[in-house]
Amino acid sequence: MLSNEVTVHVNRGESDTLELESTPTGDELELEVSRSFTLTLQGHETPAHVHCRLDGDLSRIASIDHPNYYVGPGDVTSVPVEIEPDGVEDLVEGQLEILTGYGSESVTVDVTVTPGSARIDVDESLAKPSRDESEPTALERLSSVTRIDPGTLAVAALGLVAVAIATMTAATIASPAALVGLVAVAVGVVVAGLLLIQ
CATH class of the missing domain: 1.10.287 (Helix Hairpins)
Structure with a gap:
């Protein structure tokens, strides 16, 4: 699945449960990215403490600023997963693991980072000629x-x-x-x- 966002439902239906939005079983998901992406934690009935961690080679080129989050009922918490583009020359594989209930419940996202061209933001000022090209x-x-x-x-x-x-x-x-x-x-x-x- 090629995406820049993963959603995990926290305590939907009962306490200490995690469910990946994109899979019917809610257990495992494969994600392919070429740049930073976002993990969205969607809170439901009861509050929970959620821990996020990176495993495998993914931890070498990616980082999460704050691994621990408190997710209240109805809260939507965004967790940015920053990927260092200079560190990606070949395919890099690893896992993003989300845990709750003191580690008793977890889901894993298999992440493959592909080398991609660096994202360049272009605005309208680029269309204007520079002073060197003008009269x-x-x-x-x-x-x-x-x-x-x-x-x-x-x-x-x-x-x-x-x-x-x-x-x-x-x-x-x-x-x-x-x-x-x-x-x-x-x-x-x-x-x-x-x-x-x-």
Whole structure:
């Protein structure tokens, strides 16, 4: 049976009983998976403590975080069985055993794990072109023409803006201090440009 879920009925009809949903006898089930799956414990008339364990080679590549569960009447308890996909190169066989009544009642699920491709979640953003495939920005086009690094071009543009602001300030204030400030900004931009080019 190829599935990602196994359901076990706990105390259906009488206390300390376990019944696999998929089998008429309720004793044994064969499960074939290629990735993690879920054991569902369905509680019925009376509460029970249920223990879950992995046997055989399955215990080498799979794990259950919490092996002990309290299942109340009407409760549905999900037990994730995590399979490490890197550990599956060939068929791996083992058993998932579910016990109750201090081990007096048990059912076994024979599990075969087949190697499968890793599951990849794909969302709508994958359909959108990445920035590398889109049109280059103006700065990137200018950089490809002048063969100057885009970062250097951006610093040069910032320097020109600084000189323009200093020029407008000096023209507005019309004082010797503003003129000295303009010269200092212009010299700073020229020195920075020379350092970037080298």
